[in-house]
Amino acid sequence: MKMSEGVEWTIHCLVVLAGLPPGATVPGARLAELHGVPGPYLGKSLQALSRAGILRSDPGARGGYRLGRPPEEITLLDVVLAVDGPEPAFRCMEIRQKGPASSKDPAVYLKPCTVHAAMQRAELAWRRELAAQTLADLRTRVHRAIPADVQERMRDWLAGAIRS
Amino acid sequence: MKMSEGVEWTIHCLVVLAGLPPGATVPGARLAELHGVPGPYLGKSLQALSRAGILRSDPGARGGYRLGRPPEEITLLDVVLAVDGPEPAFRCMEIRQKGPASSKDPAVYLKPCTVHAAMQRAELAWRRELAAQTLADLRTRVHRAIPADVQERMRDWLAGAIRS
DNA sequence: GGTACCGTACTCGGATAAGCAATGTCCGAGTTCGTTGGG
DNA sequence: CCCAACGAACTCGGACATTGCTTATCCGAGTACGGTACC
Numbered sequence: 001m002k003m004s005e006g007v008e009w010t011i012h013c014l015v016v017l018a019g020l021p022p023g024a025t026v027p028g029a030r031l032a033e034l035h036g037v038p039g040p041y042l043g044k045s046l047q048a049l050s051r052a053g054i055l056r057s058d059p060g061a062r063g064g065y066r067l068g069r070p071p072e073e074i075t076l077l078d079v080v081l082a083v084d085g086p087e088p089a090f091r092c093m094e095i096r097q098k099g100p101a102s103s104k105d106p107a108v109y110l111k112p113c114t115v116h117a118a119m120q121r122a123e124l125a126w127r128r129e130l131a132a133q134t135l136a137d138l139r140t141r142v143h144r145a146i147p148a149d150v151q152e153r154m155r156d157w158l159a160g161a162i163r164s
Numbered sequence: 165m166k167m168s169e170g171v172e173w174t175i176h177c178l179v180v181l182a183g184l185p186p187g188a189t190v191p192g193a194r195l196a197e198l199h200g201v202p203g204p205y206l207g208k209s210l211q212a213l214s215r216a217g218i219l220r221s222d223p224g225a226r227g228g229y230r231l232g233r234p235p236e237e238i239t240l241l242d243v244v245l246a247v248d249g250p251e252p253a254f255r256c257m258e259i260r261q262k263g264p265a266s267s268k269d270p271a272v273y274l275k276p277c278t279v280h281a282a283m284q285r286a287e288l289a290w291r292r293e294l295a296a297q298t299l300a301d302l303r304t305r306v307h308r309a310i311p312a313d314v315q316e317r318m319r320d321w322l323a324g325a326i327r328s
Numbered sequence: 329g330g331t332a333c334c335g336t337a338c339t340c341g342g343a344t345a346a347g348c349a350a351t352g353t354c355c356g357a358g359t360t361c362g363t364t365g366g367g
Numbered sequence: 368c369c370c371a372a373c374g375a376a377c378t379c380g381g382a383c384a385t386t387g388c389t390t391a392t393c394c395g396a397g398t399a400c401g402g403t404a405c406c
Binding site for chain 4: 002027028029043044046047050057058059060061062063064065163
């Protein structure tokens with residue numbers, strides 16, 4: 001089981017964007033080189049966030065990306081579902097209905113598969129934990145964990161990338 | 165993010181094996197046709213369980229698979245880690261250390277990445293929920309959910325597959 | 329009749345190809361800014 | 368000097384190759400059973 005790398009990339013990008021003044025935008029290419037990741041492919045993930053409404057994109061010469069809504073209203077679950085896809089990791093193939101010992105009566109299989117339910121319970125716990133963390137929370141924690149000089153260097157670097 | 169299909173298959177197999185009398189073994193090929201899945205590939209997943217000690221395999225003409233330890237001591241987390249691999253879904257690439265704004269001082273990055281910690285929290289909740297469910301619990305639930313006639317048909321079918 | 333040996337059938341285990349999704353890259357549509365020509 | 372129109376540069380968005388992993392398959396090593404020859 002492997003999650004798309006775009007999740008990690010876009011979360012870091014969102015943290016950066018959440019720290020900008022309102023209305024400021026940053027081009028995707030600048031976000032890519034800021035994190036040392038392949039630019040064109042990061043754009044693919046950013047597009048997914050744009051479709052989900054998490055990001056808002058301004059085309060044109062002074063265009064770029066900005067948050068689509070306040071960071072308090074963006075959860076990590078929203079980001080993961082947008083980038084990695086909404087389908088759960090465990091997908092029940094209903095193999096209980098296959099094989100020589102299965103029942104021909106469809107009514108037997110109306111209730112969900114027991115194995116499926118067990119796995120889904122764990123997956124719901126995972127989603128619940130992701131939904132409990134907003135981008136605003138994460139930005140606060142990151143802000144406290146990074147030394148002042150690194151933050152200043154990032155602010156200076158961003159000054160040459162921000163389009164307002 | 166997609167989990168290996170072998171997880172679903174092997175869990176169903178383990179539930180079947182947990183319902184057998186002690187000492188009884190079932191060949192992997194029989195387990196495959198019982199669930200309508202490709203036999204040779206199911207064997208690959210069963211081998212992983214065997215390496216992990218969850219299953220015990222008896223080679224030879226009257227050989228087959230049986231549980232490696234009591235079903236009360238087998239959790240769903242054990243199965244998932246054995247079949248799908250022990251690596252977490254989210255793997256931190258430490259992209260905070262890359263890019264023009266990163267610090268050259270390694271001491272800054274001794275504490276774990278904040279984004280990594282947030283994702284790990286969710287993943288730990290997922291694992292905790294999986295570890296809380298034993299194979300014995302699951303077998304009891306499956307036993308209650310399946311009608312008596314289907315269970316009897318499975319018992320009859322297994323009678324021609326069990327090697328003791 | 330009992331026993332030891334041998335051949336056969338069946339099992340698991342690891343090594344080997346095919347299919348597909350994720351990764352990585354590219355080029356086109358659209359928008360804004362700077363420039364230039366005219367009034 | 369002010370204004371409008373034009374050209375150019377830069378942006379996002381979607382369509383196109385390529386790599387890696389999951390899926391699927393096969394064949395070889397090892398073991399227990401049944402039959403057979405021998406004592």
